[in-house]
Amino acid sequence: MRQRTDLYKRKLAEGDISSPEASPHTAKPAAVSSTQDSGAKVKEEHYYGMLCCKFQELPLREYLKEIRLPRSIDSYTDQLYLLWLLIVTVAYNWNCWLIPLRLVFPYQTPDNTCYWLVIDIVCDIIYLCDMLLIQPRLQFIRGGDIIVDTDELRRHYRSTTKFQYTSFFEFNHHLESTMDKAYIYRVIRTTGYLLFTLHINACIYYWASTYEGIATTKWVYNGEGNKYLRCYYWAVRSLITIGGLPEPQTSFEIIFQLLNFFMGVFVFSILIGQMRDVIGAATANQNHFRVSMDHTIGYMNTYSIPESVQNRVRIWYEYTWDSQRLLDESDLLENLPTTMQLALAIDTNFSIINKGCDTQMIYDMLLRLKSTLYLPGDFVCKKGEIGKEMYIIKQGEVQVLGGSDGAQVLVTLKAGAVFGEIR
Incomplete structure (x- = not known):
């Protein structure tokens, strides 16, 4: 409204005493520039009869600042x-x-x-x-x-x-x-290196064929079919030493084939070693789990442990692997600096012990937490035992039993509850 008032005042000062509200059919658009703020952006206003349309233009310099x-x-x-x-x-x-x-x-x-x-x-x-x-x-x-x-x-x-x-x-x-499963990308990358090596070998073979002359001997490319596909097929059979290739005829062909065989043995030994390392690193935890489980089962069989106990041990191993994909998560953190261990512990367990305690006390507790799994029916602690640990429930439930027969459920503790501490 202030801008429109300024417009009408300027018209009166210039002697234009016509009606301020022009006819919608005869009115002409008038542009007004705002000069009240020198630092403001450039603005343009167009009036069409009773309608007012405002457009803002962003200067090029301001636009470049936005995308720099x-x-x-x-x-x-x-x-x-x-x-x-x-x-x-x-x-x-x-x-x-x-x-x-x-x-x-x-x-x-x-x-x-x-x-x-x-x-x-x-x-x-x-x-x-x-x-x-x-x-x-x-x-x-x-x-x-x-x-x-x-x-x-x-x-x-x-x-x-x-x-x-x-x-x-x-x-x-x-x-x-x-990536969560980086070994998948490592396998793809190693496969890409292999394909690229075969690609270069196919190019070199076609160059050797043109140098000797296409279809001049049985060893060179005969000029039939798709050039690249036929040369790539030759490279695969040559580097992997499948055999069945035509025998080289000239000295150039013999030297070329010998170098090709040597390069194939060298390159493939490296790539196969990399693939073995990638797969071994991807399955290291699983192999450790299987070895530990086999040793435990062998120990139980040696000392004739009852079958029921053996089954519970197997269930514990399988449940531990399915839930966290490793037997002891503390092994992953022991090589990290204390500050890094604290940062990971805060993100993992801070929510279950943040019950109004002193912050430094909470940090000290987080660094000493250790994950422990119990199966249904296991006793965590019993009345009269000397308490050496305090337990914080992260997942699942714990029943407190009592009564004359020790089978009555007094209370059920859920995630976040604490027990075993000295009061």
């Missing part, structure tokens, strides 16, 4: 950085797979060269953005402090090996650290 990159990036918590690494990894794999293919096989022709060049330019732009805009902004730790200064970040980036471009491997590291 942060001064520093935390590579461990920034999910957008992980997404960017994925984009860089795609570009990296494009060059690794397609450049050797285009150099050797006749897939790049004058008709489609422009398309290949466009994708190459896009990949180069991604690399430049990564090296000039993203990587120099990554935070690092020096002397226990997190460095976020822009100049320090740039100097640190140029002085490290990351300046030589290692975003592909960094993406693998970050992805493994965020």
